[in-house]
Amino acid sequence: MEGFGVNLAFWTLAVLTLGSAGGVMAARSLFHAVLFLIVAFLGVAGFFVLLSAEFLAMAQVIIYVGAIAVLLLFAVLLTPRADRNNAETAMAAPAVLLAIALAAVVIFVIQDTDWATVTASPELTGAELGDALLSTWILPFQVASVLLTAALVGAIMLIRSSDEEAEDER
Amino acid sequence: MLELEHFLTVGALLFAIGLLIALSKRNAIAVLMGVELMLNSVNITLLAFSRFAESGRPISGQAFVAFVITVAAAEAAVALALAAAVYRNRDTINVDQIRLLRS
Numbered sequence: 222m223e224g225f226g227v228n229l230a231f232w233t234l235a236v237l238t239l240g241s242a243g244g245v246m247a248a249r250s251l252f253h254a255v256l257f258l259i260v261a262f263l264g265v266a267g268f269f270v271l272l273s274a275e276f277l278a279m280a281q282v283i284i285y286v287g288a289i290a291v292l293l294l295f296a297v298l299l300t301p302r303a304d305r306n307n308a309e310t311a312m313a314a315p316a317v318l319l320a321i322a323l324a325a326v327v328i329f330v331i332q333d334t335d336w337a338t339v340t341a342s343p344e345l346t347g348a349e350l351g352d353a354l355l356s357t358w359i360l361p362f363q364v365a366s367v368l369l370t371a372a373l374v375g376a377i378m379l380i381r382s383s384d385e386e387a388e389d390e391r
Numbered sequence: 392m393l394e395l396e397h398f399l400t401v402g403a404l405l406f407a408i409g410l411l412i413a414l415s416k417r418n419a420i421a422v423l424m425g426v427e428l429m430l431n432s433v434n435i436t437l438l439a440f441s442r443f444a445e446s447g448r449p450i451s452g453q454a455f456v457a458f459v460i461t462v463a464a465a466e467a468a469v470a471l472a473l474a475a476a477v478y479r480n481r482d483t484i485n486v487d488q489i490r491l492l493r494s
Binding site: 223227228231235238239242243245246251254255258261262265268269272273274276277280281284285288289292293295296297299300302303304305307308309310311312313315316317319320321323324327328331332336337338339342343345349350353354357358361362365368369371372373375376377379380382 | 393401406407409412415416425427431448451453462465472478487
């Protein structure tokens with residue numbers, strides 16, 4: 222991948238995504254953390270476009286920004302008496318050490334490995350993705366649909382209050 | 392000149408930040424945010440391999456990412472329902488105050 226524009230986009234997205242992910246960690250209010258998380262999701266969608274996955278970038282914006290972030294905001298609003306100061310537990314210091322160690326090991330392996338890469342961009346279109354999902358990956362696709370249905374029914378069951386359950390039994 | 396390593400490094404750093412958030416935050420919703428960041432970083436890594444690695448079927452990487460997004464959506468719905476259910480019974484969702492298994 223070459224070109225000044227691509228490089229500029231990559232470094233801008235890298236700073237934006239990692240900066241707002243750090244903002245999720247540093248924000249002192251849970252609301253601000255969710256807002257930082259939305260920016261991080263949008264940055265990841267930008268990376269998807271850079272990696273020629275336009276369809277998945279759209280799915281990322283719709284599902285993560287449109288659904289999961291709103292779900293997180295709802296969860297914050299539905300727990301009004303819980304702490305909203307985004308504080309750390311006593312395990313914060315070991316967690317910092319573990320995260321730094323993990324990042325160091327993984328980045329060392331990334332730099333050390335001699336990756337067999339191609340220079341030419343492969344032809345990856347949304348139509349081809351749809352074709353692959355509905356032919357090669359049709360069984361995982363169906364299993365994912367069943368999983369999603371089961372998870373949503375389970376979520377509804379979990380969130381019902383006991384009054385509503387008693388009402389249903391009458 | 393952008394290479395595979397650049398994208399993998401961003402994915403690794405994002406994963407480390409997500410791990411840090413998931414392990415250190417007190418509120419269960421914040422822990423879930425860390426998990427979502429980790430899933431996103433894995434998606435970046437998968438797409439980077441799909442774009443740069445030598446492969447007969449590069450589109451498989453994108454199909455895998457589509458499944459990861461689906462499972463992440465299911466996971467978020469169930470985890471937030473669990474948080475709401477715990478909150479209803481115990482009035483807190485601080486992970487260090489929920490210790491029902493410890494007598």
